[in-house]
Amino acid sequence: MSAADSGGKRMLGVLGAGTMGVGLAALAVGRGQRVVLVESDDGQRAAAPGRVRGQLRTAQLLGALPREQEPGELLVTADLDELGAIDPAAGAVVESVTERADLKGDVLAAASAAAKDGTLITTNTSAIPVGELAAAVTDPAWLVGTHFMNPPYLVEAVEVVRGPDTGEEAMTAVHALLASLGRRAVVVGDGPGFVSNRILMRMINDAARMVGEGRAEPAALDEVFTDCLGHRMGPLATADLIGLDNVVDTLVVLHERTGDDAYRPCGPLLTAVGDGRLGRKSGEGFHSYGGVRA
Amino acid sequence: MTATDAGAVGKTLLGFIEDRTKLSWTKEQDLFASGAVTSLFAMELVVFVEETFGVSVAGPDLTLDNFRTVRAMADLVARLRA
Numbered sequence: 001m002s003a004a005d006s007g008g009k010r011m012l013g014v015l016g017a018g019t020m021g022v023g024l025a026a027l028a029v030g031r032g033q034r035v036v037l038v039e040s041d042d043g044q045r046a047a048a049p050g051r052v053r054g055q056l057r058t059a060q061l062l063g064a065l066p067r068e069q070e071p072g073e074l075l076v077t078a079d080l081d082e083l084g085a086i087d088p089a090a091g092a093v094v095e096s097v098t099e100r101a102d103l104k105g106d107v108l109a110a111a112s113a114a115a116k117d118g119t120l121i122t123t124n125t126s127a128i129p130v131g132e133l134a135a136a137v138t139d140p141a142w143l144v145g146t147h148f149m150n151p152p153y154l155v156e157a158v159e160v161v162r163g164p165d166t167g168e169e170a171m172t173a174v175h176a177l178l179a180s181l182g183r184r185a186v187v188v189g190d191g192p193g194f195v196s197n198r199i200l201m202r203m204i205n206d207a208a209r210m211v212g213e214g215r216a217e218p219a220a221l222d223e224v225f226t227d228c229l230g231h232r233m234g235p236l237a238t239a240d241l242i243g244l245d246n247v248v249d250t251l252v253v254l255h256e257r258t259g260d261d262a263y264r265p266c267g268p269l270l271t272a273v274g275d276g277r278l279g280r281k282s283g284e285g286f287h288s289y290g291g292v293r294a
Numbered sequence: 295m296t297a298t299d300a301g302a303v304g305k306t307l308l309g310f311i312e313d314r315t316k317l318s319w320t321k322e323q324d325l326f327a328s329g330a331v332t333s334l335f336a337m338e339l340v341v342f343v344e345e346t347f348g349v350s351v352a353g354p355d356l357t358l359d360n361f362r363t364v365r366a367m368a369d370l371v372a373r374l375r376a
Contacts, residue, residue: 061357
């Protein structure tokens with residue numbers, strides 16, 4: 001297909017078909033963009049098209065996508081070279097693999113080598129500083145942090161992290177990317193956990209610890225936040241929505257980089273993950289989701 | 295399961311929702327207006343309706359309004375089975 005045939009359609013490369021990768025793919029497909037979803041695991045790759053369809057359905061149910069929009073094409077592949085098809089003027093790559101610096105570094109290095117020069121590459125890291133990941137890519141000026149919240153089609157604002165090497169052109173490109181997805185940026189500075197997770201993760205860790213200590217049942221603990229303080233969700237329901245495995249990975253990243261023991265993953269969190277209680281995505285976390293997998 | 299009439303469909307739905315929310319509901323009550331039910335629970339309702347009553351909810355039927363009350367869901371099931 002030539003560029004003319006594509007009708008100026010935007011294209012998005014998504015790296016990793018986990019919870020966030022699938023959600024990001026659904027968001028872009030739902031906005032009519034062509035999506036290349038790159039995933040190395042055979043099982044995850046096989047499940048990805050169905051999971052993207054499921055998220056699209058949820059987004060449609062909740063009225064979170066333009067009704068008249070024809071969904072874009074989805075290609076699920078193990079081949080990073082597919083990213084070379086992205087036109088830097090009308091596309092970008094979002095990295096959304098497991099929250100481990102070595103994994104993210106490897107994937108970002110390979111993706112930046114496969115994509116055309118001048119392609120915006122964003123990392124959906126929860127806590128690893130953009131400045132640290134910049135060492136992995138061919139041109140650090142084109143790397144930006146885009147911390148999308150789960151589910152990305154429902155949460156309109158995205159925490160955007162400008163790293164020390166991020167260039168002005170990349171910032172312009174990231175605003176264009178988010179606008180094309182119907183999202184908007186809240187730009188913050190770089191550093192472990194940025195703004196959101198530097199604060200949220202110690203709160204979740206403490207909340208989980210308190211449940212372990214028996215100070216409050218999960219329902220009561222969250223109710224203090226929702227009903228007394230007026231928050232939309234309590235910390236434990238938020239943790240269940242993020243995924244408890246990701247919470248633990250993010251805490252480890254924060255603990256390693258700050259040395260602050262408030263970030264050392266507490267027993268109840270480690271036990272939950274060890275038992276396969278990962279939150280909403282596994283049907284069971286601090287709260288129960290009826291065994292229904294989102 | 296054989297939920298053959300609207301009453302039985304409604305009863306099954308109420309049972310599921312009460313089990314999941316630990317609250318009691320009437321068939322006319324707006325599930326989402328109360329704040330007791332999150333919007334993400336709506337997708338669980340869709341999956342439950344599809345799997346329990348053997349229907350497929352798609353396209354223009356896939357709106358929150360069709361899942362807002364037990365009555366609305368029972369009507370949707372009746373319509374999709376007709």
